[in-house]
Amino acid sequence: PGKKGRIDFEQVSFSYDGEGGQPVLKQISFTCLPGETVGIIGSTGAGKSSLVGLIPRFYDVTEGTIRVDGMDVRDIEPKRLREKMAIVPQKTMLFTGTVLENIRWGKAEATHEEVEQAARMAQAHEFISATPDGYETRVGQGGVNFSGGQKQRISIARALVKKPEILILDDSTSAVDVATEGKIKDALRAYAAGLTCILIAQRITSVMDADKIIVLDNGEVVGIGTHDELMTSCQVYQEIFQS
Ligand code: M5T
Structure with a gap:
């Protein structure tokens, strides 16, 4: 593992309404070491997106x-902090423009080669190349209507072209089939040592092979460990597994 990209949560509580408001996250503590992949799982409304939004x-x-x-992230200017990381939000946000422009949105000065490299890791290069105009294909409005999973892969490419130290994927492969998702994860693992990934x-x-999985339930950490550990120790995890 590389040296950059460590994340520590120390007794973190959070409410959208500030102190005294309804807590959405309660006393969350965990460490993500440089180069580790940490999975976050939990039912809808558990606080997963809120948790990663704090980073x-x-x-x-x-x-x-x-x-x-x-x-302490509060001592780092948001702009500088965000330069270190890339976040793929739950809802893909591609704009009307070419595939190339959409991926380059992650890093305006990226060369064509860097864009293609990112797209290969995101398992997007193949379907992009299969279109008549390739990377010049226009997205949306009068252009190609890519599938949900394809759009997610373009969004992941956009994040990777930035060469972040920390990559946050917020349910970004939900529409991607399990086999392709596996290939994306393999590519991420092989990527420049030290990419910290929150998934x-x-x-x-999607999280089974993560170094560590955090199980969130109603704003609280109810389990933390590897898949095998959680299967024997965490009831909420077992329930998600069986559902
Ligand atoms: C956790 C509330 C939400 C829920 C709790 C994003 C957001 C959430 N909430 C707000 O009040 N304002 C907001 O802007 O916070 O929500 P979450 O973090 O979105 O949970 P999740 O990511 O685990 O859920 P899901 O459905 O994305 O899997 O009470 O109302």
């Missing part, structure tokens, strides 16, 4: 501390 400071913690590479998922198969 780039979309919101600030109500209590506790989040550190990135040892520094929110609904399906257990």
